[in-house]
Amino acid sequence: MRHRVVIWLFVSGILLSVFGYSAAWIDWVQDYRTGMYASHPLEAILETSAIALYTFLGARFIFSRIRFF
Secondary structure (H helix, E strand, O other), X not given: OHHHHHHHHHHHXXXXXXXXXXXXXXXXXXXXXXXXHHHOHHHHHHHHHHHHHHHXXXXXXXXXXXXXX
């Protein structure tokens, strides 16, 4: 029973993370298309840096766990 709870929490965490990451990208694209970053450069820097950092750390994690060659 305890194993199921841990697996359920793990899968839920993964799904919430993917949802949050996707929502951040959608928000970034919408803000870019509407030109909001032209009037709010600090927000552009912060949001872009957060997405880039999260992407970099995710790729680094995946490549450290998976050996392609």
